[in-house]
Amino acid sequence: MALTAFGIESVTKLELQKLGYETKVEDGRVNFAGDFEDIVHANLWLRTANRVMIKVGDFDASDFGTLFDKTFKIDWSDFLTIDAKFPVEVSSVKSTLSSEPACQSIIKKAIVEKLKTRYHVQKFSEDGALYRIKVYILKDHVTIGIDTTGDSLNKRGYRTEISEAPLKETMAAAIIMLSKWNDRFPLWDGFCGAGTIPIEAMMMAKNIAPGILRKFAYEAWENFPKDIVATEKREAKKAVVDSEAKITGSDMDKKIIDSAIRNAGRMGLEKYIDFRAVSVERFTPKDSNGFFISNLPYGKRMEIDAEIYKTLRDKFIFLKDWNFYLLTADINFEKSFLKSNGNRKMFNGRIEVRLYKYERRNLN
Incomplete structure (x- = not known):
């Protein structure tokens, strides 16, 4: 998911299409399919998106039990290492699951319980790399993503001095x-x-x-191929005309x-x-x-x-x-x-x- 400001989804869609992806637009985001290379490529090259998320869950839930069960079904060990730091952030709009703190607690618990079955430990140190989990609930439809970007993509790295009313x-x-x-x-x-x-x-x-000067969240992940990162950055530098x-x-x-x-x-x-x-x-x-x-x-x-x-x-x-x-x-x-x-x-x-x-x- 390429998250974007409301009103410019079509611009981000066109960007992704020019980069070679098929897209599906929703309010505030543009969905596309890809692999490790595409995570790096999209973060490096998208000029109008705010961040790139891995969509790991997409389901309906109108009660806390269903929210727990469907979050638990996700194979979280495919994404999170044993020492991963994984804070959960929830945004709920027009949903019966209106308590964001309660949803956050239930989703966190479901992830922990699932990881226990994979790593066979009772506690997780969470002192490793950051895997920020963002959850969007709209009218009882839940979308769960892992943020690959870190600081928003508008943070290019060149603008350390800004005027009083900065344009992103x-x-x-x-x-x-x-x-x-x-x-x-x-x-x-x-x-x-x-x-x-x-x-x-x-x-x-x-x-x-636009991302050539900065680092991204995925670069700190132990389970992310480092050679892909180096290759994509090298190719980006060669692409300057x-x-x-x-x-x-x-x-x-x-x-x-x-x-x-x-x-x-x-x-x-x-x-x-x-x-x-x-x-x-x-x-x-x-x-x-x-x-x-x-x-x-x-x-x-x-x-x-x-x-x-x-x-x-x-x-x-x-x-x-x-x-x-x-x-x-x-x-x-x-x-x-x-x-x-x-x-x-x-x-x-x-x-x-x-x-x-x-x-x-x-x-x-």
């Missing part, structure tokens, strides 16, 4: 994909903050695996731009992205067409007022052959700015946002 790397990748931008066209983010959108775009242009993508990130705060440059540097991209400490009002790209893709300032970062909307609208009118894709939490955005060609509701963390599309020319 996974969300940045999703809105770039939804814009259908490609490196034949210029891209400008006029409110780039810590540089997430320009960096993610350049990573796509150069075919840099040259690109002449013209990507600009600007922000009026020089300190933020300096942070963006350092973030890009951790991915080796500081020489490829044109970062500028300049306001949207004072900068105009020379290109006749392109893509303006930006996470507009909102919430705690700063309050957008009429003057900022006017500045952006003036730039929009001037760049008459540019396509604009604007992400904002402002529910009255179109009333304050301009009527869009359409919008898409998504979630940046727990903040509900919408991507407004202003498509003037088919640039794809």
